[in-house]
Amino acid sequence: MDKDQIYLSEIREFCQDVIGFTADVQYEDFVADKKLFLSVIKLIENIGEASKRLSETCRSRYTVVDWKKAMGMRDRLVHHYMDVDLAIVFDVAITEVPQLLKNLT
Numbered sequence: 001m002d003k004d005q006i007y008l009s010e011i012r013e014f015c016q017d018v019i020g021f022t023a024d025v026q027y028e029d030f031v032a033d034k035k036l037f038l039s040v041i042k043l044i045e046n047i048g049e050a051s052k053r054l055s056e057t058c059r060s061r062y063t064v065v066d067w068k069k070a071m072g073m074r075d076r077l078v079h080h081y082m083d084v085d086l087a088i089v090f091d092v093a094i095t096e097v098p099q100l101l102k103n104l105t
Contacts, residue, residue: 004058007050008104014043014050015101022093030093031086040093041077041084047100048074064103069096 018040022030030037051059051070059067073092077084 003053004055007054008058010050011047012101012104014047015097015104018043018047018093018097019101022090027087027090030090037086037089041089044089044092044097045074045077047097048072048077062103065100070100 021036021040021043025033025036030040048071051067052074054067059065077089
């Protein structure tokens with residue numbers, strides 16, 4: 001398996017984990033559960049990091065995916081960790097991540 005396929009597989013797995021962790025979770029419960037929100041933050045970071053490692057050729061095959069947005073979210077979470085807005089993280093987890101997985105299948 002080439003590197004791009006490994007990274008795509010990882011991204012799909014990270015997405016599935018985020019979706020599973022946040023299924024039937026309300027925002028209030030999300031922010032009250034430190035283990036949950038830290039796990040989801042890490043998984044979103046991992047999605048962005050794996051996206052950065054994909055070749056440009058691979059990324060260009062998935063034109064509906066906003067790769068720049070995924071990579072930018074990773075950078076924001078990693079470099080501005082003191083200013084993380086959990087409302088944005090929750091929205092990404094329940095809206096953007098499922099759409100990303102759908103676009104990669």
